[in-house]
Amino acid sequence: MLTCKEQVAHSSDFLDGQLTFRERLMMRHHLMFCPNCRRFIRQMRLMQATLRLMPQAPVQDADALAERLAAERRKDQ
């Protein structure tokens, strides 16, 4: 049986699909019996989704850069 500490240590690999079949079973087994670790994994997923959704800084001077690149391309033709 995994300890909670080991569960946390393996959590990223679990979320990224990097565990072996056996490790994944051990993880699922632990989660089945441990509400604290279920909460931890659920909140890790929530944290991932939050990062994905976080607005990114808009690109500075996208218009000027696009103009320069398009001109560069036309020059090459």
Next chain:
Amino acid sequence: MAAADDAHLLERLLKGEQRAYKELVTQYQSAMRAVAYAIVGQRHADEVVQDAWLSVVRNLAKFEGRSSLKTWLLTITANAAKGRYKQNRREVLLDDLPSPHGTIGDERFTPDDGHWAVAPFAWHQDTPEALLTEDELRKCLEHTLLNLSELQSSVLVLRERQGLELEEICNLLTLSLSNVRVLLHRARLKVFATVEHFEETGEC
């Protein structure tokens, strides 16, 4: 982006259509910057991205669609970064800086049996949308991301925000899979600790 969309955009890029370049820049520059940032650091990342853009324009006709446009752009960026600043390559790959709200470290577990000593605090919000309505938390997260080491934050951004596979990150940054896994895990636990701290105290 699907291959058909890539092909259509490429056609317009080859014609030198300015609006197509705007789309390209808007869509991909953040990911390119994250790659540059990981390899050469904050100080040179912008120059590398500029170099990469010029190289993209010059090599556009050679893009054959064997990879996605995004992968191709990121590979050019990584090469621009490695070529120009080889000597600046981060020496300490796994440098681990302290984070504003710590991490989920050993002290959270009992030393004898590895159970939670301080269980994870239940967050009030259960959707990312709800979490992000809190302006303060958003700023707090940005602050934590800025305080990660350059490699940790780039790997996290490339994985979570840009949705790259671990293998792609390894190839772009010339890191081993085990290093990428360690970097990603440490970064996530720090961000987790930040959200937990915010949910528990209501402040950053």
